[in-house]
Amino acid sequence: MTSRTWFVTGAASGIGYELTRLLLARGERVAATSRRPEPLEALATGYGDQLWVAALDVTDAAAIRRVVNDAVTRFGRLDVVVSNAGFGVLGAAEEVSEEVLERQIEVNLLGAIHVARAVIPHLRTGGGGRIVQMSSTGGQVGDPGMSLYNATKFGIEGFYESVAIELAEFGIGVTLIEPGGTRTDFNRHLVLATPIPAYDDGVLGQIRGMLTGDVDPELVRRSVTGDPAKVARAIADSVEVSPAPRRLVLGRHAYEAVTTALRDRLTALEAQRDLAYSTDADDIADSA
Numbered sequence: 392m393t394s395r396t397w398f399v400t401g402a403a404s405g406i407g408y409e410l411t412r413l414l415l416a417r418g419e420r421v422a423a424t425s426r427r428p429e430p431l432e433a434l435a436t437g438y439g440d441q442l443w444v445a446a447l448d449v450t451d452a453a454a455i456r457r458v459v460n461d462a463v464t465r466f467g468r469l470d471v472v473v474s475n476a477g478f479g480v481l482g483a484a485e486e487v488s489e490e491v492l493e494r495q496i497e498v499n500l501l502g503a504i505h506v507a508r509a510v511i512p513h514l515r516t517g518g519g520g521r522i523v524q525m526s527s528t529g530g531q532v533g534d535p536g537m538s539l540y541n542a543t544k545f546g547i548e549g550f551y552e553s554v555a556i557e558l559a560e561f562g563i564g565v566t567l568i569e570p571g572g573t574r575t576d577f578n579r580h581l582v583l584a585t586p587i588p589a590y591d592d593g594v595l596g597q598i599r600g601m602l603t604g605d606v607d608p609e610l611v612r613r614s615v616t617g618d619p620a621k622v623a624r625a626i627a628d629s630v631e632v633s634p635a636p637r638r639l640v641l642g643r644h645a646y647e648a649v650t651t652a653l654r655d656r657l658t659a660l661e662a663q664r665d666l667a668y669s670t671d672a673d674d675i676a677d678s679a
Contacts, residue, residue: 394418394419394420395419395420395470395471395630396419396420396421396422396462396466396467396468396469396470396471397414397419397420397421397422397469397470397471397472397473398421398422398424398459398462398469398471398472398473398510399411399414399421399422399423399424399472399473399475400424400425400447400449400473400474400475400476400502400506401424401425401475401476401477401525402421402423402424402425402428402431402475403423403425403426403427403428403429403430403431404425404430405619406475406525406570406619406622406623406626407423407425407473407475407476408430408431409619409620409622409623410473410475410623410626410627411423411431411434411442412434412623413620413623413624413627414627415434415437415438415441415442417627418441419441420440420441420442420443420466421441421442421443422443422445422462422465422466422469423442423443423444423445424444424445424446424447424458424476425446425447425476426446426447426448426449426476427446428444428445428446428447431444432444443462443465443466445458445461445462447476449476449498449502449503449505449506450494450497450498450501450502452505452508452509455502455505455506455509456509459506459509459510459513463513468513468517469510469513469514469517469520470514470517470520470521471520471521471522471523471630472506472510472514472520472521472522472523473523473525473626474503474506474507474522474523474524474525475525476498476502476503476506477498477499477502477503477525477543478495478498478499478580478581478582479537479540479580479581479582480492480495480537480539480540480581480582480583480584481536481537481581481582481583481584481598481599481602482536482583482584482585482586482595483536483538483584483587483590483595484538484539485587486584486585486586486587486590487539487584488584488585491539491582491584492539495539495540495543495582496539496542496543499540499543499544499547500542500543500546500547500550503524503547503550504547504550507522507524507550507551507554510522511554511558511563514558514561514563515558515561515563518562519561519562519563519564520562520563520564521563521564521565521566521630521635522551522558522563522564522565522566523565523566523568523626523629523630524547524551524565524566524567524568525568526544526547526548526567526568526569526638527540527544527569527570528569528570528571528640528642528644528645528648528649529541529544529545530544530545530547530548530567530569531545531548531569531648531649531652531653532648532649532651532652535594535595535598536595536598536599547567548567551565551567555637564633564634564635565635565637566629566635566636566637566638566639567637567638567639568622568626568638568639568641569638569639569640569641569645569649570617570622570641570642570645571616571617571641571642571643571644571645571646571648572616572617572642572644581602583599583602586599616642616643616644617641617642617645621641622641622642625639625641626639
């Protein structure tokens, strides 16, 4: 493999950290960014000029442009961008405060869009490259208590469905990563909304109990199956695939959940065929 320059957000923990470690071990150059980049400093001593670390809050569009430009100055170019920064909120739609709602959208959706807008000119003028956007099964499957998180993941997938078409002529590929439950600190760092008692006895109450109460470790092991190192490897290897896979669904539970959701959606759509056609203007219907 030819050595590339990668730009990674959310690189100090979870999948982002595992990916950064793997890329460095493979001899790649990495511009690794995080709101709190301190965990990355230990890697710097082992990889020298391969690694460049910067603090970055993806809610600051001006800072994103500055850090991206600094990375290009440092390495000369960008080849692969991994937009990984994000977090989750657990709570019914009516439970979540306006402040948390806005923060969720600012980080997961607007932040990812700002990253795209900052890196695209460099990839385009550099002759191409790859954008890898961390999504989730939550970009295709709704989960109770995760409506805001789902909104950001459905939203960023819609954004890239359009952008991928725009960028194809410049040799820039786009891949959306859709892992299921992965053994990172994601759940431990969930922002929890203040519960409304009306939800206590329903499915959301059960989910909240699993995340905040005493949980059987065996249940956790069976429900959270993803290995972050293996997910990182799949992401890194995907860049060798051409054309870029539009989506990577990672994990058995992810595959099963997305498959069921897509089949159900297609079945519902096919049942509406006659209704869809019936709403065309008469001159269209007559010529069909």
